[in-house]
Structure formats: structure tokens, C-alpha cells
Amino acid sequence: MPRLSWYLRRSPQPLPNSMNRRQFLQHGSAALLLGGFERMLCAQSGKTPESSRGELVGVVPFRDEAAVPMGRVFGEELDARLYTDLSTLTPENLTTPTESFYIRTRASGLLTPDDIAAIRVGGLALHTAPIKPDILINSAKPMGTHLMECAGNARIIHFALMSVAEWSGVPLSSLIDDAKPKPEATRVLVSGFDTYQLPSRSSLPGASWIFTLDDIRQSGAFLATEMNGKQLTRDHGAPVRLVVPGWYGCTCIKWVNAITLIDDTAESTSQMQEFAGRTLQDSMPRLARDFQPAVIDQAAMPIRVEQWKVGKENRYRVVGILWGGKLPIKTLEIQFEADGGFVPVTSFSQTKNDPWSFWTHSWRPLRPGVYGIRLRVGDAGVQARRLNAGFYERSVEITEI
Numbered sequence: 001m002p003r004l005s006w007y008l009r010r011s012p013q014p015l016p017n018s019m020n021r022r023q024f025l026q027h028g029s030a031a032l033l034l035g036g037f038e039r040m041l042c043a044q045s046g047k048t049p050e051s052s053r054g055e056l057v058g059v060v061p062f063r064d065e066a067a068v069p070m071g072r073v074f075g076e077e078l079d080a081r082l083y084t085d086l087s088t089l090t091p092e093n094l095t096t097p098t099e100s101f102y103i104r105t106r107a108s109g110l111l112t113p114d115d116i117a118a119i120r121v122g123g124l125a126l127h128t129a130p131i132k133p134d135i136l137i138n139s140a141k142p143m144g145t146h147l148m149e150c151a152g153n154a155r156i157i158h159f160a161l162m163s164v165a166e167w168s169g170v171p172l173s174s175l176i177d178d179a180k181p182k183p184e185a186t187r188v189l190v191s192g193f194d195t196y197q198l199p200s201r202s203s204l205p206g207a208s209w210i211f212t213l214d215d216i217r218q219s220g221a222f223l224a225t226e227m228n229g230k231q232l233t234r235d236h237g238a239p240v241r242l243v244v245p246g247w248y249g250c251t252c253i254k255w256v257n258a259i260t261l262i263d264d265t266a267e268s269t270s271q272m273q274e275f276a277g278r279t280l281q282d283s284m285p286r287l288a289r290d291f292q293p294a295v296i297d298q299a300a301m302p303i304r305v306e307q308w309k310v311g312k313e314n315r316y317r318v319v320g321i322l323w324g325g326k327l328p329i330k331t332l333e334i335q336f337e338a339d340g341g342f343v344p345v346t347s348f349s350q351t352k353n354d355p356w357s358f359w360t361h362s363w364r365p366l367r368p369g370v371y372g373i374r375l376r377v378g379d380a381g382v383q384a385r386r387l388n389a390g391f392y393e394r395s396v397e398i399t400e401i
């Protein structure tokens, strides 16, 4: 079957979700994807793209991305990872199942129930009774669907350190209020258990982050006890982890064991220093007050490039996501290097910045070759530092036009 061999020949790793094209089609995934996109496109633009009347031939793999294991956990402790396969995302399935949600550190071999039996409350506070996780578990409320992205996300690993879950928990600001902060308390240090058996190749032990009390309120940060309707798993920080909507994952401390109220003289933590570059700090500030909020700017990238046959003609459709930022954007533009400048993405709408939204773009490459695919925001004044630096660029080789 020529089409299948075409697909296999060009896939360094089976895509999507470790299925070859035949399985992909048999699985009904293609139909699912198409059904979803047609509906989305109709809802958005009132017309059906020509490609949806054709046959899906395959998915063109991204170039220069490593053959890393997807969707399963590997490694130990600080060096453990689980990469989320974003190539199969659909508008109907916006949340990542817990077993596929990315993991950046697995629970320490040294972590015992005693280490997380209570969250210490201290520092510049009048009411410093420790908080028992059971109290939080029993009073947890739905906290919404939020995206988490590791600041160390990268092209080489398919940008797979990014996932979305539906969370339950307790707002951190209400626990801070309960602690009765003294007038001089302006910030909060959230710490988690972070001592390991094994030395790490790439990460420093010690997990804690300092926030202003305003940051906590404005972001809606919460202590999470559940994701996707079930109690947190051990590797995702059970019994209690911090989630800071709109901020990078390095601020979302797992195995929380202390909440400390502090003032403006506090030094930045080792975790803040480790992530200073990746959270786009200008330098390596010594004091916590000189850190910029570790927020995720508006970003966008392709997750899949589909090849279609319409009659005898080849058509391509680029499918992608956009996330981050403060306000929904109106104009998203795409560039196929070598083919010239930026053009508007044919179908997109962002109604919320968190979690991610979908976009699709019909593409007819002018000639065979290698194309870098880049996106940019058309609206003026939108901060998109990583996007504008080319961080989320991906590339494909087109051989049939």
C-alpha cells in the first residue's frame, strides 16, 4: 500500500500516539479529529475547508526533534520525565488524562508520609497552626481547567512538557488570610519536600518559590488536592501541590510542606535562581522582590501537519494550539519560511488564554523543501517574548506538492 509506506518512510517515530497510519485510521482517531475540526471550523468561519472533502494521507513528522519516549514515565526522582503527546489533541479533548499529564520530577525515594503529614505555617503571621492535608482534601472545590507548562519545555522533546487538567483544591489566599499576616508581611514562600536519594544530572534539589500576596490573589493560585476528579497521584505532588494559573510549572510546588509569610527583604530561593533564565528574568536577582512574575506569555505552535489528497491534488493542513498571555488575541499569523512573509491563520479563535485553544491553517507549499513554521501575534502591544524569539518554531520537509 503505497500511502502507508510513504507515511512510515517519513516518520522517525510512529505518529500519532505510537500508532502507524493504518492503526490511526482504524482506530477512528482520524475520523474523530476530522469530525472535530469540521465542527470547529464551521462554527468559526461558516465554511468547510476543501481539505476535509479529501482523504487524509498522513502526518508529516517534524524535523530535528528527538525520538524520545512519549506518554510513559521514565527515569528516577529529579531526572524522571513523562512527555505528553500533543500531536493528537482535539478541540473535544482539551484536558490531558492524568496518566498522560507531563511529569518533570517523580516523588523522591526518601519521601515518607511523615514528611507531608502537615503543612507548617510560619513567618510573619499571628496564627501559625499547621494545616492537615485532610482538611484541604475535605474542603476542596473545583478550581477550573488550567494549563501547566515547564519553563524548560523545548523543541527537541516535541514541546511535550505541557498539559492541561481540571483541578480541585483550596485558594491559597484564603489560607493566607487564615494565618493572619502581620502588617509587614508582603510575600509568601511556598516550599515542598525536595530531598532525593540520587544525584541529578540536570536539576538542583530544593523546591520553593516566593510570590507577592497580590500575585497569589490575582493569579487565583490554589493548593490542589485533586486533578481530573481524582486525588493527586504521588508523582504529581500528593497530597497537596500548588497550582498557579498562567505561571510556569516551576512555581507549582509539589509535596507542599510549608507556607511562610515574609517581607520585601527576602532572598530569592535556589529554585528561583535555577529557573531565572527560563522564566525570562533579566539577570539573576538576589532578592525575591527583583524577580518578575514567572508568567507564560502569549505563545502558539503547530502540533501536527496533515497531508490530504483532494482528487489528485495534495493539500496540507497545519493544526496548532495557542496559550498563555493575558487577553485573548484577535490576529494570529503564520509564516512558512522560504515561502515568504506572514499570513493570517485561516481558522482560529482564542476566547480564553488558559487553557489552550486550537487553530488550523490550510497550506499549499509552493515547492518541495524544508519549511520552518513560525507564528506571531498580529495585535499590537502583546507580550510574546518566547514566541517572538523563535522558541516555538518547528520544521517539516515537504516532498509532494
Ligand SMILES: Nc1nc2c(c(=O)[nH]1)N[C@H]1C(S)=C(S)[C@@H](COP(=O)(O)O)O[C@H]1N2
Binding pocket: 078, 101, 102, 103, 104, 105, 148, 149, 150, 151, 192, 193, 194, 207, 235, 236, 237, 248, 249, 250, 251, 252, 253, 254, 255
Ligand atoms: N517539590 C517539587 N516541586 C516541583 C518540582 C520539583 O522538582 N520538586 N518541579 C517543578 C517543575 S520545574 C515543574 S514544571 C512542575 C511539574 O509538575 P508535574 O510533574 O506534576 O507536571 O512541578 C514543579 N514542582
Ligand SMILES: [Mo]
Binding pocket: 104, 149, 150, 151, 152, 249, 250
Ligand atoms: Mo519545570
